[in-house]
Amino acid sequence: MTPADLSQLSASQAAAVLRSGDLTVERLAMACLDRIEARDADIRAWAYLDRDLVLASARALDGSSSRGPLHGLPVGIKDIMQTADMPTQYNSSLYKGHFPTVDAACVSLLRSAGALIFGKTDTVEFAATGRRAATRNPHDLTHGPGGSSSGSAAAVADFQVPLSLGTQTAGSMVRPASFCGVWAMKPTWGLINREGSKIYSNTLDTIGWFARSADDLMLLQDVYDADMGDYPVLPLSGARIAFCQTPAWSKATEATCTALAAAADGLRKAGAIVTDLKLPSEFDALPDQQTLIMRAEGRAAFLADARAHPGQLEPRLQEMVDNTDGHTRAGLLAAYDDAALRRSQFDAIAAGFDAVIAPSAPGEAPLGLEDVGDPVFNGMWTLLHVPTVNVPAFTGPQGLPVGITVIGPRFADRKALAAAKAVGTALGL
């Protein structure tokens, strides 16, 4: 295989070739590095990448007697996660050159599994708000990749690495995955240890990952999930699939409406029993509750930086610390308690279906890099703590990707991944 061929391999494909002995980790790494060298001036996915370090790590893996489940697979790390051998800079001027010498738990688990920690991907400042990533959308450089996991989504979409980590507080995994046309997994809240990864919102932040196939998402699920287990194969014939417009449906553009309709059509043709799911009216408040909780919890998240660097915190973050929104702790508690009721209620609803499907974003990626897109179709699922998978099945009128989201009840991560895979297959992926 040529280097160009190698960088096109999915993680599962690369793992198979590595296992066969026909490929070294170093050669795979060099293929990815070559791809990045050719594309980086356009895509700008990386906040930190050290070619020599990558190759040294690759050779160390080639020389190692242990063969973990992710042996030699390059993984990009969102630059809000600490890495022992690379700086962690949060895209914040306050953390330029910052270099804590420990791995975040999510990075440590990758290393233990034999993954090749490739580099740090650009992000919206602190994965919150403020400075945008410099990253461009691989499908059209005049558009952004979405945020906040901008570099992680774009690097995978552009075949620079097969896997990457991101985080989601509102829609920072699923939305950039939809904009960039890649698969993404946002697991159940609490499943993955967040230590060493910047926390924006305590009850929302969730670590997830990007890949170019459903099988690749499963590879990482198996590393992160303490409960191993099979992926229940979902035969689409007779499968009960619920389409949920969500309380945000008025925000859906034609691209998304068309994608959802095409998905329903495709699944019906595959034999699925497709129904419309209208959530009870109590769910209408979820998007606003998600915003309130995120911003209220963001006060504690950025208070230490505000105090350590008076007057230097990015204004949009300082406003959060200062609570210019004017929300109250009584309001926060009401949102907490109401969301808790919706969680069990949604689990019960979702248990009646093999999968729930909803939009991943209002439409295609917006023009320009400042607009990271609207997470309105993602925040409610993040708040419900449920697993969501972006299935990159469609293309919009501007030729940019449009994804759909497959959702399961809490802790049904494997079921949701298996359903997403079946849905993707039925839709031609």
Next chain:
Amino acid sequence: MTPADLSQLSASQAAAVLRSGDLTVERLAMACLDRIEARDADIRAWAYLDRDLVLASARALDGSSSRGPLHGLPVGIKDIMQTADMPTQYNSSLYKGHFPTVDAACVSLLRSAGALIFGKTDTVEFAATGRRAATRNPHDLTHGPGGSSSGSAAAVADFQVPLSLGTQTAGSMVRPASFCGVWAMKPTWGLINREGSKIYSNTLDTIGWFARSADDLMLLQDVYDADMGDYPVLPLSGARIAFCQTPAWSKATEATCTALAAAADGLRKAGAIVTDLKLPSEFDALPDQQTLIMRAEGRAAFLADARAHPGQLEPRLQEMVDNTDGHTRAGLLAAYDDAALRRSQFDAIAAGFDAVIAPSAPGEAPLGLEDVGDPVFNGMWTLLHVPTVNVPAFTGPQGLPVGITVIGPRFADRKALAAAKAVGTALGL
């Protein structure tokens, strides 16, 4: 003042003398160091203490033009919180010499407030289970100080430092405070940023602090709470005080029963309207739910270490990762959802009183260092996310301290602190 006098000062007292200009930070630090030198062979509160570093930091504060609200006040840091200038070792053999070069958010906020970060206090391994702290109870060296914040509680009780940080997942703040006879604040869950502090249980872990007066607890509350504000003075005459035996009352020994009765008596004499609060029967499950959630969430907390160090994780932690308890994720969700209902229910109940009072521990500190004591009287409050304050008002039949807990609804931290102060005053503190 002699060095012995200086080490006896509460934080508020020391702050006043420092402000007056009659005392340098260095002299105060030397007094604490002298006290530690005299007592450390017996008490063993410190996991790391560097005399030269302490004095250099003290001199730097003396030379600084800025005067923060905690200027020069020595604070002990539980050794599960990262410190930029000291190792962080978790009392784990896996982290011997571990030295991440960043401050945890809770430490950074202290530094910004001008505190003197004094040293790292011994802890139960990872503030979870496993290896015990070497610390002894200052009131009787044959007894332990309680855990897991063992060194932090003992160091303050023994006049080695006026303030220290700890954490609580079940009862690791309030119980050692009760055993050691010091004040402790466990704030509302979510109020304090936990980044850089080891997480055991995501939905329970709470950073708190120890001190030798209610006023000193308020000093730190003002630093950590983004919402500043007054402390509402509670006149005890006519105050509505509810005594709650909790579902664990059968575990209370005579020491605790006597303390609670004496507290009720003392508050009645001060004019309070004292009533018994029997929580609805749905609250009976809270202690077991707290244990289930803690141990279930502990799986994710220790998975990375289990994988990075196969066969080397402390057996009791490895059992947690392996889920030898055999709990299920359905059980975990049921506990989450039930606890969420109890939170709003308890807030409504607590709103009917000026304070709720409950036991801090079954009795005096147990004999020996292996038995860190039973957190059965603390876990339900941690699970309810409510602020709790240990008031060190009593002494048991063995001459060891016995505390009581003052509890408020979520985010009523200032109200709970003010009530605890009034209660303490009425009880002779």
